[in-house]
Amino acid sequence: xxxxxxxxxxxxxxxxxxxxxxxxxxxxxxxxxxxxxxxxxxxxxxxxxxxxxxxxxxxxxxxxxxxxxxxxxxxxxxxxxxxxxxxxxxxxxxxxxxxxxxxxxxxxxxxxxxxxxxxxxxxxxxxxxxxxxxxxxxxxxxxxxxxxxxxxxxxxxxxxxxxxxxxxxxxxxxxxx
Numbered sequence: 482x483x484x485x486x487x488x489x490x491x492x493x494x495x496x497x498x499x500x501x502x503x504x505x506x507x508x509x510x511x512x513x514x515x516x517x518x519x520x521x522x523x524x525x526x527x528x529x530x531x532x533x534x535x536x537x538x539x540x541x542x543x544x545x546x547x548x549x550x551x552x553x554x555x556x557x558x559x560x561x562x563x564x565x566x567x568x569x570x571x572x573x574x575x576x577x578x579x580x581x582x583x584x585x586x587x588x589x590x591x592x593x594x595x596x597x598x599x600x601x602x603x604x605x606x607x608x609x610x611x612x613x614x615x616x617x618x619x620x621x622x623x624x625x626x627x628x629x630x631x632x633x634x635x636x637x638x639x640x641x642x643x644x645x646x647x648x649x650x651x652x653x654x655x656x657x658x
Contacts, residue, residue: 487508489508489509489510489512490508490509491506491507491508491509491514492507492508492509492535492536492537493506493507493536493537493538493539494506494507494539495539495540495541495553497541497551497567497571497572498541498543498547498551499547499551499572499573499574500517500519500571500572500573500574500578501574501578501579501582501583502517502518502519502578502581502582502585503515503516503517503518503519503571504516504518505539505553506525507535507536507537507538507539507555508535508536509535509536510530510535511530511531511532511533511534511535511536511557512528512529512530512531512536513528513529513531513536513539513555514527514528515527515528515529515571517571518582518585519575519578519581519582522585529565531555531557531563531565532555532557532559532561532563534557534558534559534561535557535558536555536556536557536558537556537557537558538554538555538556539553539554539555539556540553540554541553541554542554542564547572549572550566551566551567551571551572552564552565552566552567553565553567
């Protein structure tokens with residue numbers, strides 16, 4: 482998935498141990514964005530401010546029954562640890578969440594593969610267009626060289642004709658003296 486733009490960078494992330502469609506992302510601002518892909522995939526479902534320092538680590542405490550009591554330990558850049566109890570709606574799976582998340586990931590993988598192949602196709606097409614433009618430019622330059630040679634020859638002929646005419650006039654003037 483691709484998150485929407487945020488001016489605050491993500492520093493850490495951890496998947497829920499009981500919900501395959503929930504991910505917790507720590508921010509440099511000290512907040513945690515909670516993404517629930519069974520709810521929406523274009524933005525965080527919930528954002529919680531934890532500390533004023535950047536989040537440096539996150540880990541679920543693995544004791545007892547995680548389906549009943551789930552705790553997230555969050556460390557900040559100041560060396561402090563904050564333990565948060567996760568609400569029940571972010572702990573219990575709903576319906577066919579596992580299968581639906583699998584389908585979501587397959588769609589995202591297909592989308593990424595499509596865009597990668599399309600990017601490659603466009604790069605190849607751009608390269609071909611640039612080659613064609615270069616070839617046309619070279620052909621035009623060669624045509625211009627031939628035309629320039631013809632133009633130079635015409636100019637030389639015209640200059641020679643003007644010289645001969647001027648020479649003839651001078652000779653006539655000299656004869657008349």
